[in-house]
Amino acid sequence: MKDSELLEAYFKLGISVTVVLYGFDEGKLQVYIQKIRTNPYAGAWSLPGKLILPEEGLVEASEGIVKEVIGNKDIYLEQLNAFGKIYRHPLGRVVDVAFYGLINMPEDIKAQRTDKENKWVSVKEVPQLAYDHNDVLKLAGQRLKRRLVNRPIGFKLLPQEFTLTDLQQLYEEILERPLDKRNFRKKLTKLGILTAEGHEDTSNPGRKPRLFKFNQDKYNEYMEQGF
Amino acid sequence: MKDSELLEAYFKLGISVTVVLYGFDEGKLQVYIQKIRTNPYAGAWSLPGKLILPEEGLVEASEGIVKEVIGNKDIYLEQLNAFGKIYRHPLGRVVDVAFYGLINMPEDIKAQRTDKENKWVSVKEVPQLAYDHNDVLKLAGQRLKRRLVNRPIGFKLLPQEFTLTDLQQLYEEILERPLDKRNFRKKLTKLGILTAEGHEDTSNPGRKPRLFKFNQDKYNEYMEQGF
């Protein structure tokens, strides 16, 4: 091959972006999947994703995917890894760059995005997915666990105001182990990133829990020091 | 655009692989850089890397780069991130997938790879690099520091047999802070991944240090449990 031919040969790859989108509902960590409409994987479940155009950025593309699903792109989004395995695509080689995102999932989003071609499933009940998406999901799960213990990102999965019990259940679900209530609360209050906001008005039995808000300013202070 | 045209438009990207190759010499953490020969960056320093062909895997490509530099591909190699920023390349858009690798650098490799177009430089003296390679290097440095305190990978930068003083100096250099000798040794011996191997035969003044080897089996045991 001549040099010019070789150079042209390089620019024949596709790059896709895939997003593992996490939500928390009914006490379960859920992930959004959708059915593929085009061959060769038509009918199979997959993580949302798309091929990017030469002028699209990776972050912009993944935010676009998020926006398509939940109508809002301002969420916690972090790059995982590039997946270079050569999987079949009708037109050629695709390298996939995976992200994971955390959203607060009000009921309407879930309802709106649940039909024959879209759904949220518990991470423990994810079916076989197309491409290497089960591997992507596995990596995302590991990363999420690690982040959760090192940085206070759990809030991103909850509404603005939440109770400490909510938060603890979320941690227990994701880390897959029970946590001690007193130790959990001690740790959080010591971090100082929670602000009390009155009491929840439930009509549940039992004492009314206090509501808390996540204090973004304090969080930023910590982040600057690198935790 | 018709669907088929759109699909073709996707497959016009290039993917490159870049390797941050670390070595340890003269008490300094060093990184390998080389001069670019082709335009538009001809003459500028950069990290080693290359565009991949549609049939090349990411890992294979990065191992190939390592092999070109040191003649051996079996080293510690870990993916960093994909860098999607659109930087100019004569033929189009390139997304870069960066790796970092740790090698034991005997003198001959350094000598062999030091001339007008190739060199090892202390990470503290790295010049301006082409593309976004200074960003890549920054991320690699952060990752290396984090890994070093969480997993025993420091050995990968030393010869098979080494003294505890060597190892401590390596940690101090990379973490950029002094460590306590007794605490350092305590921690390592407690981990149990070091095997004593007799004494070094130096002609230095002072007591002869013991030599240690890294115990890969013990390390694997730890890794399975996730540390």
Add this chain to the structure above:
DNA sequence: TCAAAAGTGTTTCCCTTACACCCATGC
């Protein structure tokens, strides 16, 4: 007054940190 969930302190243990002297060797 009972059931259900919220809230609250203390002790133990282990890991981390700080700290100073003796030992072996070559010259």
Add this chain to the structure above:
DNA sequence: GCATGGGTGTAAGGGAAACACTTTTGA
């Protein structure tokens, strides 16, 4: 015998983990 680098133990402090009862509320 002295200069040089190698090697070792102990005490204090701080964070993580274990553990049980009281408070508030609605029915």
